[in-house]
Amino acid sequence: MNTGNSDKRKNYKLREYVRKLEFNNHILQAQQEVSLDGILVVDENWKMVSFNQRFIDMWEIPDYIIECKDDKKSIKTVLDKLKNPEKFLAQVKALMENPDAVSRDELALKDGRFFDRYSAPIVDPKNNLRGRVWFFRDVSAIKQAEALLQKQKDELEAKVYARTRQLERINARLQARENELSAKNLSLRTLLHAMEEEKKLLKKKTAINFRQALLPLFEQLREMSLPDRQRHIVETIAVVLEDLTASMNYSLLNSGKPLSPTELKIANCIKAGKSSKEIAALLGCSARTVEGHRLSIRAKLGLKRGDNLLSFLLSLT
Numbered sequence: 001m002n003t004g005n006s007d008k009r010k011n012y013k014l015r016e017y018v019r020k021l022e023f024n025n026h027i028l029q030a031q032q033e034v035s036l037d038g039i040l041v042v043d044e045n046w047k048m049v050s051f052n053q054r055f056i057d058m059w060e061i062p063d064y065i066i067e068c069k070d071d072k073k074s075i076k077t078v079l080d081k082l083k084n085p086e087k088f089l090a091q092v093k094a095l096m097e098n099p100d101a102v103s104r105d106e107l108a109l110k111d112g113r114f115f116d117r118y119s120a121p122i123v124d125p126k127n128n129l130r131g132r133v134w135f136f137r138d139v140s141a142i143k144q145a146e147a148l149l150q151k152q153k154d155e156l157e158a159k160v161y162a163r164t165r166q167l168e169r170i171n172a173r174l175q176a177r178e179n180e181l182s183a184k185n186l187s188l189r190t191l192l193h194a195m196e197e198e199k200k201l202l203k204k205k206t207a208i209n210f211r212q213a214l215l216p217l218f219e220q221l222r223e224m225s226l227p228d229r230q231r232h233i234v235e236t237i238a239v240v241l242e243d244l245t246a247s248m249n250y251s252l253l254n255s256g257k258p259l260s261p262t263e264l265k266i267a268n269c270i271k272a273g274k275s276s277k278e279i280a281a282l283l284g285c286s287a288r289t290v291e292g293h294r295l296s297i298r299a300k301l302g303l304k305r306g307d308n309l310l311s312f313l314l315s316l317t
Contacts, residue, residue: 038136041122044099044129046071058115058136083108095119099129106139113140223284257300266293271313 038055042048048069065074079085095101100121107115118135221234269279276290298309
């Protein structure tokens, strides 16, 4: 009785263990089938032990390969689908020679797809080699997105480069135009400066000519006894001459020590190139008196010994 009960307990435990193994196997199969990766498991003799439908669909494995489960034959089947079968075979050979190695690479197919391949050894709890697992993931969409992104990047860089060159050419033209305008502006300023200097010189010469030609005659007329009508004409001429000599007279009248009316007349005569004797004759005084006024004019203008009075007066025009 005890022996029979013991056997029953053993059989029960064995059935429970088998049920657990079957359950775990169903879980593993379910995990394989819902995986995004194509999964292939081979034993230490490269015999196909397990694979999911995703692996079959990705590599279009024929039925006879699935039935015989020979991984070497499955490898031969996929070679004509690859762009670089030699590289594929070299990697497989390297893993055969190094069964405990881990590898990851990318496979390019002739139809334009790209597979990410990962492989690792399978070991038992005692660290004994029991086979190898392969994971294949279709990364074609990622590669296409990367290629499109790179294309867009290249196109954008080309547009930026072209736009940069265009802006550089525009900037060069603007710079050339700016240089041209700057040169013209410089020429214009030079011309205006020359015209201003010429205007000053002309004004100076005109004033000198008026004083040298008209002032002596005008002063003689003013000393003469003239009828009212003629005196009115002389006074009119005086107004004109005062206007012509206004710039110098203004400077002399508004200096630190302004000249008296007589000194101002003598200054105009000196500027007209008249000598002291000529001025004395025009003003009806002595040459000594004129010399006294000349000294007073020099003092009020701050001229030192050696400074030319005539040159100074001409500079006020």
